[in-house]
Structure formats: C-alpha cells, structure tokens
Amino acid sequence: MLEAAQAAEPGRSLWQDAWARLRRNRMAVFGGAALIVIAGLSFFGPLLLSHSYEAQNLVLGAAPPSGEHLLGTDKLGRDQLARVLYGGRVSLLVGLAATAVSLTIGLLWGCTAGYLGGRVDAVMMRTVDILYALPFTIFVILLMTVFGRNFILLFVAIGAVEWLTMARIVRGQVLALKRQEFIEAAIALGLRKRRIIVRHMIPNVLGPVAVYTTLTIPAVMLLEAFLSFLGLGVQPPMSSWGLLIKEGAEMMEEAPWLLLYPAAFFTLTLFSLNFLGDGLRDALDVRASKD
Amino acid sequence: MALLEVSGLRTAFHTRDGVVRAVQDVSFRLERGDTLGIVGESGSGKSVACLSLLGLIPQPPGRIEAGKALFDGEDLLRSPEHALRRIRGRRIGMIFQDPMTSLNPYLTVEEQLVEPLLIHGIAGREAAAATALAALKEVGVPDAEARIRDYPHQFSGGMRQRVMIAMALIAKPDLLIADEPTTALDVTVQAQILELIEHEQSERRVAVILISHDLAVVAEVCDHVIVMYAGRVVESAPAATLFRAPRHPYTRALQLSRPALQAAGSELYTIPGMPPDLARPMSGCAFAPRCEFATGDCTRSEVRLEGVAPEHASACLRAQRGEIRVT
Amino acid sequence: MREPYLELRHVKTHFPIERGFLARHRVGAVKAVDGVTLTIAKGEVLGLVGESGCGKSTLARTILRLVPPTEGAVLLGGRNLADLAAEELRAARAGFQMIFQDPFASLNPRMTVHDTLAEAIQAHRSVAPAELSDEIASLLARVGLAARFSRKYPHEFSGGQRQRIAVARALAVRPGLIIADEPVSALDVSVQAQIINLLAQLTRELGLTMVFISHDLAVVRHLSHRIAVMYLGRIVELGPSAEVLERPLHPYTRALVSAAQLGDPDRKAARKRVLLAGDPPSPVNPPAGCAFHPRCAYAIEECSRIAPQFEAFRPGHEAACIRVRQINAL
Numbered sequence: 005m006l007e008a009a010q011a012a013e014p015g016r017s018l019w020q021d022a023w024a025r026l027r028r029n030r031m032a033v034f035g036g037a038a039l040i041v042i043a044g045l046s047f048f049g050p051l052l053l054s055h056s057y058e059a060q061n062l063v064l065g066a067a068p069p070s071g072e073h074l075l076g077t078d079k080l081g082r083d084q085l086a087r088v089l090y091g092g093r094v095s096l097l098v099g100l101a102a103t104a105v106s107l108t109i110g111l112l113w114g115c116t117a118g119y120l121g122g123r124v125d126a127v128m129m130r131t132v133d134i135l136y137a138l139p140f141t142i143f144v145i146l147l148m149t150v151f152g153r154n155f156i157l158l159f160v161a162i163g164a165v166e167w168l169t170m171a172r173i174v175r176g177q178v179l180a181l182k183r184q185e186f187i188e189a190a191i192a193l194g195l196r197k198r199r200i201i202v203r204h205m206i207p208n209v210l211g212p213v214a215v216y217t218t219l220t221i222p223a224v225m226l227l228e229a230f231l232s233f234l235g236l237g238v239q240p241p242m243s244s245w246g247l248l249i250k251e252g253a254e255m256m257e258e259a260p261w262l263l264l265y266p267a268a269f270f271t272l273t274l275f276s277l278n279f280l281g282d283g284l285r286d287a288l289d290v291r292a293s294k295d
Numbered sequence: 296m297a298l299l300e301v302s303g304l305r306t307a308f309h310t311r312d313g314v315v316r317a318v319q320d321v322s323f324r325l326e327r328g329d330t331l332g333i334v335g336e337s338g339s340g341k342s343v344a345c346l347s348l349l350g351l352i353p354q355p356p357g358r359i360e361a362g363k364a365l366f367d368g369e370d371l372l373r374s375p376e377h378a379l380r381r382i383r384g385r386r387i388g389m390i391f392q393d394p395m396t397s398l399n400p401y402l403t404v405e406e407q408l409v410e411p412l413l414i415h416g417i418a419g420r421e422a423a424a425a426t427a428l429a430a431l432k433e434v435g436v437p438d439a440e441a442r443i444r445d446y447p448h449q450f451s452g453g454m455r456q457r458v459m460i461a462m463a464l465i466a467k468p469d470l471l472i473a474d475e476p477t478t479a480l481d482v483t484v485q486a487q488i489l490e491l492i493e494h495e496q497s498e499r500r501v502a503v504i505l506i507s508h509d510l511a512v513v514a515e516v517c518d519h520v521i522v523m524y525a526g527r528v529v530e531s532a533p534a535a536t537l538f539r540a541p542r543h544p545y546t547r548a549l550q551l552s553r554p555a556l557q558a559a560g561s562e563l564y565t566i567p568g569m570p571p572d573l574a575r576p577m578s579g580c581a582f583a584p585r586c587e588f589a590t591g592d593c594t595r596s597e598v599r600l601e602g603v604a605p606e607h608a609s610a611c612l613r614a615q616r617g618e619i620r621v622t
Numbered sequence: 623m624r625e626p627y628l629e630l631r632h633v634k635t636h637f638p639i640e641r642g643f644l645a646r647h648r649v650g651a652v653k654a655v656d657g658v659t660l661t662i663a664k665g666e667v668l669g670l671v672g673e674s675g676c677g678k679s680t681l682a683r684t685i686l687r688l689v690p691p692t693e694g695a696v697l698l699g700g701r702n703l704a705d706l707a708a709e710e711l712r713a714a715r716a717g718f719q720m721i722f723q724d725p726f727a728s729l730n731p732r733m734t735v736h737d738t739l740a741e742a743i744q745a746h747r748s749v750a751p752a753e754l755s756d757e758i759a760s761l762l763a764r765v766g767l768a769a770r771f772s773r774k775y776p777h778e779f780s781g782g783q784r785q786r787i788a789v790a791r792a793l794a795v796r797p798g799l800i801i802a803d804e805p806v807s808a809l810d811v812s813v814q815a816q817i818i819n820l821l822a823q824l825t826r827e828l829g830l831t832m833v834f835i836s837h838d839l840a841v842v843r844h845l846s847h848r849i850a851v852m853y854l855g856r857i858v859e860l861g862p863s864a865e866v867l868e869r870p871l872h873p874y875t876r877a878l879v880s881a882a883q884l885g886d887p888d889r890k891a892a893r894k895r896v897l898l899a900g901d902p903p904s905p906v907n908p909p910a911g912c913a914f915h916p917r918c919a920y921a922i923e924e925c926s927r928i929a930p931q932f933e934a935f936r937p938g939h940e941a942a943c944i945r946v947r948q949i950n951a952l
Contacts, residue, residue, distance in 0.1 A: 015734055015774030185728040189788075192686055193745050193795060194715030203741070207732045336810045437900070452674070481673035482837055483898045486881040490897060508811060552815040554840040562822070563815040563844065569780070 018288075022211075025287040032283020035276035042273055046092030055083035057090040058241040066259040076261045078251060087243045088266050094244040095270070098159045099225040105163025106224075107217055110170025115209070117171070118178025119201070129175065132168050140165050140227075148236045158237055162227050166220055173216050177209045184208075211288040218281035222274045229270065245270040296368060298469060298502050299325040299348075304362035304372075306340075306347045309355060313574035317343040319526040321362075322600075327469065328500040332513030332534065334549070335523035338570050341506045344523075345472050347372070349387060350379045367469070385415040388463030388501075392475035394455035398447040404431070404458055405443045411466045430461040434491060453484035457491065464495055470502045471495075477512060489516050510549055514538045519606075522546045525571050525581035528600050532607040540622050542609040544586045547621045580612065588619050627664040627831050628685070628799060632657055633694035634855075635677075635684045639906070653905050654680035655691070656855030656913075659932075662833065664798075667825055669846030669863065670835045671878065675905060677855040678835045682801045685833070686720055687711060698799065716746040719792035723804040725784035729776040735762075735787055736772040742794035761790045765820060782813035789820065793828075800825075801833045806841060818844060839882040843867055848938075851875045854913040855905055857932070861939030871941035871950055873918050912943065920949050 026032055050057065055073070061081030069076045075084035117128040147161045181187060190200045229246025231237035238244040245266045252263030306318040318340040325331050335341040346352050348364050348371050364371040366387070371379065383389075391397040399407060408427035412418045418426060431439040434457040447455055456476060463471055473492060477485040493516050496503050507513050513520050514534040522530040522537070522545065530543040541547050551564035568585035571577060579594035580586070586593070593612055600610045613619045635655040638648045654677040662668050672678045683689040685696055687703050696703050698718060706714055722728035729738060739758045743749055749757060759769040765786040776784055785805060792800055802821065806814040822845050825832050836842045842849060842863070849866040851859040851874065859872040870876045877898045900917050903909065909916050915925035922945065930942040935952060946952065 012736070012770050012773040015778055017734075017775055018731055018777065185722045185724060186730045188683075188688055189720070189722060189728050189791070190730075192688060192715060192720050193742055193791070194712045195741070195745055196712070199741075203733075204730050208730070336812060482839075482881045483673060483877055486897060549811065552812045554815070554818070554844040563819050565815040565819065566812040 022284075022287040026283050029283040029286065031279040032287075035279030035283070038272060038276040039280065042092060042269065042276070043096060046089050046096055049089040050086055050093070053083070053086050053089070055086045057082060057086040057243060059083070066255060066262065068259070068261055075265045076259065078262055079255060079259075082241075084262065084265060087248060088245070088269055091243040091245045091248050091266060092269060092273075094238055094242060095225050095228060095246065096273075098162070098228045098238075098244065099221045102159040102162040102166065102224040102228070103217060103220045105160060106166035106170050106220060107213070109163070109167035111174050111213065113167065114171040114174025114176075115178055115201075115205075118175040118182070119205075121179075121182075125175070129172075132171055136168055144231060145234075145236060148231075153236065153239055155238070155242075158228065158231065159224075162224050162231075165227075166224060170213070170216060170220070173212055174209060177212055178205065181205055181208055212285075215281055215285040215288060218277060218284055222277040222281075225270075225274065297324045297365075298327045298329070298367060300363075300365040301344075301348065302363050302365075304344060304347060304364065305360040306343055306352060306357060307360055308357050310574075315573045316576075317357075317526055317573060318347065321523070321526075321528050323521055323528070323531065325470070325502050325504065328496070328502055329519065330496060330503045330505065330517040332517035332520040333504060333506045333523060334508065334510050334513050334520060336508050336549075336570065338525070338573065339523040340526040341523050342474055345389075345474060345504060345506060349383055349389065349472075350374075350376065381415070384411045384463075384468070385417075385466045386468050387470045387472065388466070388468040389472045390456070390459045390463045390474065390476050393479050394452060394459050395447065397459060398455060400447055403444050403446055404450075408443070408458070408462055408465055411462065415466055417466055426465065427461075430465045431458070434458070434461045434495075435487075436461075452480050453488065456480060456484075456488055460488075460491060460495065464499065464501065467499065468501065470504070472504045472506070474506045475508070476505070478507065478509075485512070492516055510538070510546075510553070522549070525577070526573060527581065527598075527610065529582065529610045530608065531600065532604075532609075536604075536607055542603050542607060542614045542621055543611045544588050544621055545582045548585075580610070588613055588621075625664060626661045627666075627699060628660075628662040628833075629695075629697040630658050630660040630685070631695045631697070632659055633681070633684060633696060634658075634692045635680050635689060636692045650906060653855050653908055655684055656905070656908065658694075658852075658855075658857055660850065660857065660860070662831060664831055665825075665829050666848065667832045667834060667846045669842035669849040670833055670852060671837060671839055671842050671849060672852035673837055673878075675854070675903070676852045677905060678852050679803055681852070682720065682803045682833065682835055685801060686715075686718055688720075713746060716795040717797055718799040718801070719795060719797040721785070721788050721792055721800065721802040721805045724808055725781050725788055726776060728788050729784060729791075731776050734773050734775055735767075738787065738791055739772075739794055742791045746795055757794075761794055764793065764824070765790045766816075780813075781809050782816055785809065785817050786820065789817075789824070793824070797830070799831045799833075801835070803835045804837070805834075807836065807838070814841065821845060839867060839878060851878065854903060854908050856913060856942065858914065858943070859939075859941040860932075861936070861941075865936065865939050869936075869950075871935055871939065871946050872914075872943050873920050873945075873949060874914050875941075876949075914943075920945050 059082060061077065064077050064081040066079045067073065067077045073083050073085065075088060077084055078087065113128060117125040143165070144161045147157065151157050187200065187204055190204050228237055228244060229249060232244050232246030233250045238247050240247065248266035249263060249270065252266055256263050301324070302322045304318055304321045308315040308317055321344050323331065333341045343352065347359050350371070352359070359372055362372060366382070405424065405427055408430060409423040412423040412426060428439060428443055431443050436442055436454055436457055450458065476492070477488050480488060489512065492503060495501060505513055505516055514537065517534050520532060520534050520537045521528050522543065524545050530537065530541060530546050537546065541550065548566045552566060554563055566585055571581050579596055580598045583589040583593040590613070596612055598610050598612060600608045601615050603609045603614055609615060614621060633655055634657055636651040636653050639650045639652065641647060641649050658681060670678050680689065684691050703711065703714070736758060739761055740754055743754065743757055758772060762769050762772065767783060767786050776787070779787065806817050809817065818841060824830060834842060834845050846863045848861060849863045850857050851866065851872065853874050859866060859870065859875045866875060867879055870879050898917050903916070909926070911926040911928050912930050915921040918925065924944060928944055930944050932940050932942045934940045935946055
C-alpha cells in the first residue's frame with residue numbers, strides 16, 4: 005500500500021523542536037556565530053598570516069599594534085596576532101579533547117553504574133565521591149611533575165578530573181530513565197537488552213549530556229589556562245591563551261596590549277560557549293523555557 | 296450584597312502561537328455560605344477563571360482582559376498586589392489538586408499551618424500553635440499531637456489533602472476555592488474528603504467553589520453548578536436539576552460518557568470530534584461542531600447564557616428557544 | 623469453568639527492605655502481593671479493582687514477569703513461566719502484553735509511531751519491508767488512527783491517541799493475554815469512553831483474554847465478565863461483575879461501591895452510611911488477621927486473629943470475610 009507511506013505527514017522530532025527553539029534564542033545564536041568565527045580564525049588564520057607565531061625579533065621587543073603587527077609583538081618580538089590565533093587553536097583543541105576524554109569516561113561509568121544498580125552502583129559512585137574530594141591542583145601538579153610536561157598528558161589529566169560530574173549526570177539520567185514506562189514496555193515486548201540500551205536509553209540520555217558537554221568545555225579551557233599560568237601547562241614557544249595571559253600579566257604596565265587581546269578572545273569564547281550551553285539547556289528542557 | 300460577584304471575566308494568554316482565549320465572558324455569583332461547583336474538562340478554563348480571581352495567573356503571558364470580580368464590594372481584578380496578599384489566605388483560601396506539590400516539603404506541618412496566622416497578624420506564636428493543633432484535629436488527622444511535627448512526605452495523599460484543607464481554613468476565610476481536590480485521591484478517600492469539605496462548610500458557613508472535571512463529585516457537595524466548555528459557561532443550574540435534567544447538550548454528553556455503575560450497555564456514548572483550539576477565533580457556539588442537535592444557526596448566531604427555567608440558565612440556542620429537549 | 627488460560631497459584635511478591643552499606647541485611651519487606659490465587663479462562667475479561675497500595679500494579683508486573691514472584695506460580699496456557707530460560711522467556715513475551723497507565727511515559731518520545739510499531743512487529747517475527755508498512759497501517763486502522771500519522775512523534779498526539787498507539791503496539795506481537803493497568807485513568811472523561819469501547823471491541827474481535835485493572839468501578843463493570851477486588855495484596859472478593867457491584871459481600875467492596883456512587887441524589891442517604899475511616903494502610907506492616915479489620919465497620923475481636931479464607935456464598939461468587947453471612951443477612 006504505497007499510498008499509506010506517501011501520504012504520511014512528516015512528524016517533528018524532539019530534536020527538531022529543540023533546534024527551532026535554539027534558533028530563536030538570540031544569545032545562543034550569537035554565541036554560536038562567535039564561536040564559529042573564532043574557531044575559523046584560530047584554525048585557518050595562521051595559514052593566511054605572514055608572520056609565524058614563533059619567529060622572534062629581538063630588536064623589536066614588545067611593540068604596540070602597528071600596520072605590520074596588528075596586535076603588536078611580545079617581549080621577544082613575536083607577532084602577537086599569530087600567537088593569539090595559534091593560542092586559540094591550542095586552547096580550543098585542549099578544550100575539545102579534554103572534554104571528549106571526560107565525556108567518554110563519564111558516559112561509560114555513569115551508564116554502567118545506573119543500569120546495573122545495587123552494590124556495583126554504590127561502589128562506583130562512592131569512588132566518584134572520593135575522587136571529588138581530592139584537590140585537583142595537587143593531583144595535576146603531581147602528574148605533571150612525575151610524567152613531565154607532556155602536551156597530551158595535559159588534556160588527559162584535565163579530562164580525568166572533569167569526568168566525575170559527567171558520570172553523575174549520566175547516572176542520574178539513566179536512573180530516571182529506568183523507571184520510565186517505555187523501558188518497561190520495551191522489556192515486556194521481548195526486545196533484546198542491547199537493543200533497549202541502544203535504541204531506547206542512549207537517545208534519551210543525550211539531551212542533558214549534550215548540554216553539560218557544552219558547559220564543560222569552558223571549564224576545561226579555564227583549567228588549562230590556570231595550569232599554563234602556573235607554568236605547568238603549555239610551554240613556550242607554543243602558545244595558548246592561558247600562557248599569553250600569563251605573559252601579558254607580567255608586562256601589564258608597559259605593554260597592556262599583550263594582556264588585552266588574548267583576554268578578550270578568551271572571554272568572548274567562554275561567553276559564547278556559556279550562551280550556547282544555556283540556550284541548549286532551555287531548548288531541550290521544555291519546562292525551563294521562558295515563553 | 297453577594298460575597299463574590301464575577302461578571303464578564305475574560306482571560307487570555309498571549310503566546311508565540313497566538314492568543315489563547317482561556318476564559319471568555321464568565322459570570323457567576325456566590326452568597327455567603329453557598330456552594331458552587333464548576334465542571335469542565337481540561338482546557339475548559341475552569342482553573343484559569345479561579346486563578347484569575349486571586350491574581351495567580353502569570354502576567355505575561357496571561358492577561359486579564361476584561362471583567363469585574365467584586366469580593367465583598369472590592370474588585371479583585373483591579374486590586375494592587377499588596378491588597379490581594381491581604382485577601383489570599385485570610386479571606387479566600389485555596390486548595391489545589393496535588394497535595395504533594397502544594398505543600399512545602401521542607402517545613403513541618405505545624406510550621407505551615409501556623410504561617411497564615413502569623414503573617415496575617417491573627418495570632419501570636421503560642422496561640423497560633425494551639426490553633427494549628429486544633430485545626431489538624433478537626434480535619435480528622437489521627438494522633439494529631441505527634442503528627443503535627445511531621446513533614447508532608449510522611450503523610451499519605453488523603454492526609455496531606457486534609458492538611459491542605461486545614462491550612463486553607465485556619466484563618467477562617469469567607470471563601471474556599473478547591474481546585475480538583477480529590478482527583479489525585481483514591482475513591483474511598485475521595486468520599487471522605489468531600490464529606491470533610493461539606494462538614495467544614497456547614498460548620499463555619501464558608502462559601503465553597505469546587506472545581507472538578509467530574510460532574511458526580513461536584514453534584515455531591517454543591518448546591519449550584521456551572522458547566523464550562525472552551526472558556527465559556529454553557530449551563531448553570533442547581534445540582535440536583537443538572538444531574539437529573541440538564542438543558543445543554545454538552546452537559547448531557549458529559550453525563551452519558553461516564554459509564555454508570557448500574558448499566559452495562561454494549562457501547563459507551565462518546566462525544567464525537569475534539570475540543571476546539573482556543574487560539575482560533577470561533578463564531579457561534581463552541582460546542583456546535585460536536586453537537587448532535589446543532590443547526591446552521593448555532594454557528595452563526597451570537598450565543599449567550601440565558602435563563603430557561605427558574606435558577607437555570609443554558610447557553611444552548613435551541614434549548615433557549617424551546618426547540619429541543621436535551622434529556 | 624472454561625479451560626483456564628491464566629492461572630495464579632498463591633502468588634506472593636515481596637520487596638525486601640534492606641539496610642546497611644556494604645553488607646546489606648533485610649529489615650522487612652513490602653508485601654505488595656500477599657497470596658493471590660486466581661484462574662482466568664480464555665477470552666474472559668477480568669476486572670481487578672483496588673485502591674493505591676493494594677498491589678494491583680505489582681500483580682500485573684508479576685504476571686508479565688517484569689518482576690519475579692517471591693512465591694507461588696504463574697501459569698499461562700498451562701506453562702509455568704518460571705520454568706523458562708531467559709531466552710525462552712524473552713520469546714514467550716509475545717504471548718502476553720501490557721498497556722500502561724501513562725500514555726506519554728509508555729512511548730519512547732524519540733521514536734515515531736512507525737518505528738515503535740515496526741520494532742514491535744519485528745521483535746519476534748521477521749517481516750519483509752513491503753509487508754511491514756501494510757501491517758503498520760492495518761494496526762493503526764484497528765485502533766482507529768489514520769495511517770498518515772505514522773511519521774509523527776508521541777508528543778504530537780493527544781492523550782487518547784497515544785493510548786491507542788500503545789494498544790496498537792501491544793497488539794503488534796499478537797498476544798493472547800493483555801493486561802491493561804489503569805489505561806484510562808489519565809484521560810479526560812469523554813476520551814475514556816472511546817478507549818473503553820476500543821478495548822471492548824478488540825477483545826471481542828480477537829478473542830483476547832484481558833485483565834483490566836482500575837480503581838474506577840464503573841469503568842471496570844462495563845468491560846469485565848468477572849470482578850476481583852484487591853486489598854493490601856490479597857483478593858477479598860471475586861464474582862460476576864453485576865453481582866459484585868449490585869450485591870457485594872465483603873465490607874470493603876460495599877465501601878467502594880458506595881464511594882463510587884457520588885452525586886446521585888437518590889443514593890446520597892444510603893451512601894453516607896458506608897464511609898470508611900482512615901487511609902489505605904501501607905503494605906510494609908499489614909495488620910494481623912484480616913488485613914481490612916482496622917477500617918471495617920463490622921470488625922469483631924476474631925477479625926484481628928483469623929485470616930479469612932476464600933469461600934463461595936453464591937454460585938461463582940466468593941469472598942474472604944468471616945462475617946459475610948451476618949453482614950449480608952444470608
């Protein structure tokens with residue numbers, strides 16, 4: 005009966021609904037647009053520039069913005085614009101990668117604990133509680149000291165701390181889902197366990213997870229900035245916004261532009277991610293919407 | 296002077312998808328000690344109408360567009376917030392459908408019972424505590440001395456609703472509005488709660504507005520009943536009359552849809568069609584598309600609530616003209 | 623009695639209450655179902671009534687093996703479900719299905735109607751894609767929904783329509799037994815009638831056996847051949863629908879019946895006499911003897927000691943109460 009399929013009116017999924025609501029949220033749209041611009045600049049910008057981020061010009065020293073160096077140069081004469089854009093690459097990459105690490109661990113941990121329940125759940129979540137109590141700074145400093153200042157280790161370390169909250173959120177969602185009648189109905193239908201998890205549980209867990217992920221990225225970036233500020237993170241000649249801010253802070257009085265531009269880029273990115281995250285949360289949670 | 300006189304109440308919600316006319320031209324009056332029932336299904340506007348009276352509709356997106364609600368001479372719809380606050384809880388008490396979410400889970404029952412007395416300056420702490428205990432006993436909570444210091448989650452649904460009733464009546468208001476007070480409760484508990492409301496009403500001469508989707512619940516407690524559909528009052532009559540001889544097709548349809556305990560027919564009556572979209576403007580009678588008695592006139596003429604018998608008004612054009620007998 | 627299709631023998635479902643952190647020990651149990659024996663014939667509709675906490679939902683889940691019974695046996699078509707291995711049980715589920723109370727919560731909000739039904743159809747059978755669409759369309763037609771809605775999501779439907787989808791899903795696996803757990807309680811009055819009519823029609827057309835659970839006596843009366851009244855995990859009365867409601871034997875049934883006759887001005891006077899005191903008790907600590915005695919207007923001293931046995935006082939009409947004869951002047 006071909007006509008039945010042809011005549012079927014398309015429905016509007018919850019994702020489509022959420023997307024429509026997100027589009028209407030001006031702050032979220034602004035945040036999203038700003039992110040795209042910054043990411044574009046960071047990843048493709050350095051390719052278009054004539055100066056590299058590490059070429060030193062000791063004669064020039066810390067020079068204010070000019071036609072040649074749009075954002076000035078740092079104390080070693082390196083082009084600040086290139087450094088800021090390149091730093092963007094690093095900061096964003098670290099943000100994304102560390103978040104991916106925390107997402108993976110947290111998702112698996114939370115799903116397992118939530119679905120299995122009972123003693124396994126209790127043990128897994130008490131572990132999370134104990135880890136939460138550990139002072140992060142000391143932990144990372146320890147890691148960095150023992151294993152050396154490895155770039156990859158940096159975002160593993162950050163991710164390894166951030167997964168805790170993700171695990172809690174995922175577990176909470178799974179617990180709430182388990183009690184939903186459509187999961188019972190799926191079991192009653194005689195569906196296989198794998199199918200229930202893949203088709204019924206995971207799609208319904210993704211909402212809050214997506215929101216939290218967009219809010220984890222700025223937290224991670226701040227963490228990286230903090231580490232770099234302490235000298236434990238990214239090492240020069242590589243730059244990240246955190247490192248640039250540290251260098252800029254040291255020369256704040258003589259060369260304020262060294263602090264101003266990285267800080268501005270960083271702040272703008274954090275704001276954008278937060279607006280986007282907020283917008284996502286409002287879009288996905290119908291009850292929280294303000295209209 | 297009537298205790299409460301509502302005339303021409305009109306409340307609408309201005310949403311992204313259009314203006315939803317939740318309440319259109321609703322009028323009723325209540326004397327001291329009267330009991331009025333408001334019956335309607337979801338979307339009929341019965342709750343919105345009463346929430347509008349107490350200024351409990353969020354504005355925006357809601358807006359009270361017209362009407363008067365004279366409570367002892369004072370127009371509630373035009374009163375400033377501070378005046379309304381003095382009335383809420385003190386002169387008008389309200390109880391809601393779900394006692395779990397309408398009681399504060401972080402405060403003991405005693406604290407919640409005592410609160411209206413303290414904030415309205417009716418009694419000092421000591422006297423208020425004594426009054427609270429007496430109120431809890433009066434609504435039939437067993438072992439009240441011990442239970443008064445319990446938290447809401449330690450009570451069952453029926454007991455929580457009793458606590459709510461005690462709270463609503465503790466400041467001795469003139470009017471009690473009960474919005475679906477028994478819908479979330481078991482049938483035997485429902486009977487008890489209705490009995491309690493009736494008892495309180497006759498003991499204290501409190502006027503009661505009872506809102507429900509269940510015609511039987513309302514007819515049990517109230518002297519007079521109004522039926523609402525799509526934001527309008529479609530019938531208004533004494534309870535017994537409404538139960539035995541309604542004069543509006545919708546009221547009749549409501550009665551018929553409810554399976555009776557005595558009859559086991561082969562098929563239940565169902566109201567054809569669907570409730571109307573309140574965001575779209577309607578002409579004529581809102582029920583006409585689903586009504587078995589509808590004629591062309593019904594969708595064209597202006598429909599108004601008019602008396603068809605002493606104390607009995609119907610908004611059905613054909614019933615008004617005497618063209619049909621609904622029962 | 624026609625050939626029994628569903629048999630429950632002394633079924634008990636207790637949920638242990640545990641305390642302790644690493645070494646959890648039992649401190650008590652929620653005796654949700656506390657000894658139910660029942661036989662339902664093929665094609666029969668049994669109404670199960672009771673208030674919150676009586677265990678009717680737990681009983682439904684025990685029958686469907688969503689929760690394992692602590693004691694007793696559930697036999698479907700002569701087969702004890704406990705004897706089945708996990709995989710056999712999974713396959714056997716096609717024979718019995720459930721319709722839940724909340725039509726929104728019982729459908730996956732992220733799957734279209736089409737996907738939900740397709741998944742159900744293909745859970746136990748392999749159906750070619752061409753026939754799949756046909757079968758989905760005919761399922762929807764059977765429950766009174768237009769085929770053109772198949773690509774829509776649950777939140778785009780009204781409560782009544784969602785419940786129809788849930789019925790369609792239950793029918794998709796071609797079950798012999800359907801348990802409907804308060805399927806109309808969450809719906810408006812005018813919509814309830816539609817769903818009740820639909821269920822009545824389907825049981826007739828398809829020869830389904832159904833257990834219809836509700837707290838609403840009138841609704842149950844309309845659909846059921848027999849009614850079982852449940853209180854605190856036990857059945858207290860069982861008999862033909864008309865008889866149980868018109869000539870109830872057990873004091874609890876009498877209270878239920880009178881509470882259900884609200885609003886009728888002719889019955890108001892009679893109703894006032896059968897008002898129950900107190901609230902339905904919790905199944906953690908059921909009273910000794912007859913579970914109902916603390917709230918019973920007719921209780922005597924023996925009632926707190928003796929747990930009443932099920933006895934037939936009229937043909938096919940049984941009750942568990944030691945004072946039935948005195949109360950009903952039999």
